[in-house]
Amino acid sequence: GKPTKVLSAVVFRGTLHSKIPVAVKAYTPRVLTEDVVAEFSHEAALCGALHHPNVVRFYGICVCPPTCLISELCQASLGDVTRANSARLRLLHRQSQGEEIEQGKIPQDQQLQQRQQLLIDLIYMIDATRAVVCMHSFTPAFLHRDLKPSNFLADAYSTCKLTDFGESRSVPTGQKSDKLKPVTEDCPTTAATTTTLFFGESYVGVQTPWFRRDRPAQRTRTHTA
Known part of the structure; x- marks a missing residue:
């Protein structure tokens, strides 16, 4: 079907465990709906399943507001x-x-x-x-x-x-x-x-x-x- 994006996000630079530079993708939905939760869960699950040198490394998620995906910081x-x-x-x-x-x-x-x-x-x-x-x-x-x-x-x-x-x-x-x-x-x-x-x-x-x-x-x- 046609892609339908229900999430907007802002990416920040952060530090993991006080030493690892990471990218923090913070989702900023206007309203928290089932579709929003489903899309975030889907992306998080796929990020966790992909392990490859040419795929951005995934470190984890934060579900308490704000909802975030933590991944490798690139240039x-x-x-x-x-x-x-x-x-x-x-x-x-x-x-x-x-x-x-x-x-x-x-x-x-x-x-x-x-x-x-x-x-x-x-x-x-x-x-x-x-x-x-x-x-x-x-x-x-x-x-x-x-x-x-x-x-x-x-x-x-x-x-x-x-x-x-x-x-x-x-x-x-x-x-x-x-x-x-x-x-x-x-x-x-x-x-x-x-x-x-x-x-x-x-x-x-x-x-x-x-x-x-x-x-x-x-x-x-x-x-x-």
């Missing part, structure tokens, strides 16, 4: 990181245009920066895809239903981690529709799909150690449309 969202990287590359490009270079030749330092950024972007894509694969590995599978750059966070080591599971739902059992039937024919990898989602284009022909077409498990895709 920035993937959206913030990619915008900052794009701005840096644009600045480098403008600076290089002012240099006396051979026509049509890109300065060596700019080429190096572009290659480095491509590798960083690929790592983010792999991290994001691993997080989604983790959710889909459950039986029945969980669907996040709100994948976007702001729901992926980067920690101090630039590891990309999935967060915000308020809209997540499990795939209904006994599904009769072919839309959710796994297929095993040769098809674009999940990594390529993630590339398009976050960066607006696919890096065609790029192969990564984690997602190769010669690995049958990575060739299985679920149709959603």
Whole structure:
């Protein structure tokens, strides 16, 4: 069904056990209803079930007002990181245009920066895809239903981690529709799909150690449309 968000929340920085920096997601509903309690309980239960290096670590909950979820503190969202990287590359490009270079030749330092950024972007894509694969590995599978750059966070080591599971739902059992039937024919990898989602284009022909077409498990895709 269509996602319906009944909760609003504010995120604060806090400290757990006087030494661990954490993110405190405090829910701020206008009225405490059964739907509010159900949605909070659902998100808390799913956070507690997900244990993966590319999923934000969950520490616990606080149910006495205010109602809070306590999780790992990260540095920035993937959206913030990619915008900052794009701005840096644009600045480098403008600076290089002012240099006396051979026509049509890109300065060596700019080429190096572009290659480095491509590798960083690929790592983010792999991290994001691993997080989604983790959710889909459950039986029945969980669907996040709100994948976007702001729901992926980067920690101090630039590891990309999935967060915000308020809209997540499990795939209904006994599904009769072919839309959710796994297929095993040769098809674009999940990594390529993630590339398009976050960066607006696919890096065609790029192969990564984690997602190769010669690995049958990575060739299985679920149709959603």
